[in-house]
Amino acid sequence: MANKISLNPTSYHGAGAINEIATEIKAHGFKKAFVASDPDLVKFGVTGKVTDILDKENIPWKLYSNIKPNPTIENVQTGVEAFKNSGADVIVAIGGGSSMDTSKAIGIIITNPEFEDVRSLEGVAPTKNPCVPIIAVPTTAGTAAEVTINYVITDIEKKRKFVCVDTHDMPIVAVVDPEMMSSMPKGLTAATGMDALTHAIEGYTTKGAWEMTDMFHLEAIRLISKYLRSAVANEKEGREGMALGQYIAGMGFSNVGLGIDHAMAHTLSAYYDTPHGVACASLLPISMEFNRDYTGEKYREIARAMGVEGVDAMSQEEYRDAAINAVKQLSSDVGINPKNDRIKEEDLEQLSIDALHDACYPGNPREATKEQVLEMFRQLM
Numbered sequence: 001m002a003n004k005i006s007l008n009p010t011s012y013h014g015a016g017a018i019n020e021i022a023t024e025i026k027a028h029g030f031k032k033a034f035v036a037s038d039p040d041l042v043k044f045g046v047t048g049k050v051t052d053i054l055d056k057e058n059i060p061w062k063l064y065s066n067i068k069p070n071p072t073i074e075n076v077q078t079g080v081e082a083f084k085n086s087g088a089d090v091i092v093a094i095g096g097g098s099s100m101d102t103s104k105a106i107g108i109i110i111t112n113p114e115f116e117d118v119r120s121l122e123g124v125a126p127t128k129n130p131c132v133p134i135i136a137v138p139t140t141a142g143t144a145a146e147v148t149i150n151y152v153i154t155d156i157e158k159k160r161k162f163v164c165v166d167t168h169d170m171p172i173v174a175v176v177d178p179e180m181m182s183s184m185p186k187g188l189t190a191a192t193g194m195d196a197l198t199h200a201i202e203g204y205t206t207k208g209a210w211e212m213t214d215m216f217h218l219e220a221i222r223l224i225s226k227y228l229r230s231a232v233a234n235e236k237e238g239r240e241g242m243a244l245g246q247y248i249a250g251m252g253f254s255n256v257g258l259g260i261d262h263a264m265a266h267t268l269s270a271y272y273d274t275p276h277g278v279a280c281a282s283l284l285p286i287s288m289e290f291n292r293d294y295t296g297e298k299y300r301e302i303a304r305a306m307g308v309e310g311v312d313a314m315s316q317e318e319y320r321d322a323a324i325n326a327v328k329q330l331s332s333d334v335g336i337n338p339k340n341d342r343i344k345e346e347d348l349e350q351l352s353i354d355a356l357h358d359a360c361y362p363g364n365p366r367e368a369t370k371e372q373v374l375e376m377f378r379q380l381m
């Protein structure tokens, strides 16, 4: 089967990139923007950095901000109604994965109304039409939703978080401006950055990985390992390196898939509202240990990309240990809690069943039994 790559037609990178938003809106002839962002970003003036530019350029816009972290079916459905009443012809998504994912689902349902129940979009949905054009402006350096063909929605009623995969949701422009990320507090910077590292490592070791995605993932691992500590210290260089590193990870994993870390992380968010990056980060050394014998030489390259010296002289066991230890060290340096004190013993069985049904699981290089998944969850307790 041929390998397929989908990326943004246009993306901007670097400080001040948000100034290009107005240029793009005008060049496409859009008349009014539907600005989708979450309430905290509105409150702290992050959304305002972009709407100020729209105002200055006389571009009308309407705000939609009923978006929570781990966004819900309800966030999407009220968004669809708001879009219909807005008179807008472009969505400007400003925020982390939650704002961008909600925007994708809204944009898809507007042009493919037969999926208005949202649930039927799970997995690879047979939508016929590209979504409403989206200009995506990430404010976290983590999910890379601005360049992925995925979005993730929470079904509160069924206690599930489901992944939708659809090339029709690709934002037409990504605006990756590190200055939009500089207001992130330390804990959020660390967790979202570790989410990006998880994308890069799972994407590099996933079943469908190939030369081109390996190239993206190794460069992402290198950049994230080099710059995450500095980003957590809110240094300019660190913010710039992370903005780029997380995007490059997205160029890769979006096209090949992930693995068991993300499958398990989704269930933790569905059950306990655990922030996505926190869930991914705490599971990363555990899932890497589980997969270690199914990854050929790849952990040597992960260790090298993370700056470990002398990897060529290491035995297989040594370089596999080195890669896992480098991840643990980075995680601990940026203050990630390796445990999750919300997990309840009585939930373990269902959490494990749900993880094995998640759309990310089939990409994992090693098959897992329910008991093995349960044992991995237990390591978080």
Ligand SMILES: NC(=O)c1ccc[n+]([C@@H]2O[C@H](COP(=O)([O-])OP(=O)(O)OC[C@H]3O[C@@H](n4cnc5c(N)ncnc54)[C@H](O)[C@@H]3O)[C@@H](O)[C@H]2O)c1
Pocket: 038, 039, 040, 041, 044, 046, 068, 069, 070, 071, 095, 096, 097, 098, 099, 101, 139, 140, 142, 143, 144, 145, 148, 149, 150, 151, 152, 180, 181, 182, 183, 184, 185, 188, 192, 195, 276, 277
């Ligand atoms: N589409 C994809 O490919 C993809 C990939 C991975 C994860 N996800 C999904 O993305 C969601 C997580 O997104 P996220 O980790 O980016 O966080 P988020 O969008 O859920 O935001 C988390 C919190 O951080 C705040 N925040 C965001 N940017 C900020 C800034 N610059 N300054 C201050 N506060 C800021 C928000 O207001 C919010 O309260 C999850 O639902 C996850 O499943 C999607």
Ligand SMILES: [Fe+2]
Pocket: 143, 195, 196, 199, 262, 276, 280
């Ligand atoms: Fe993720």
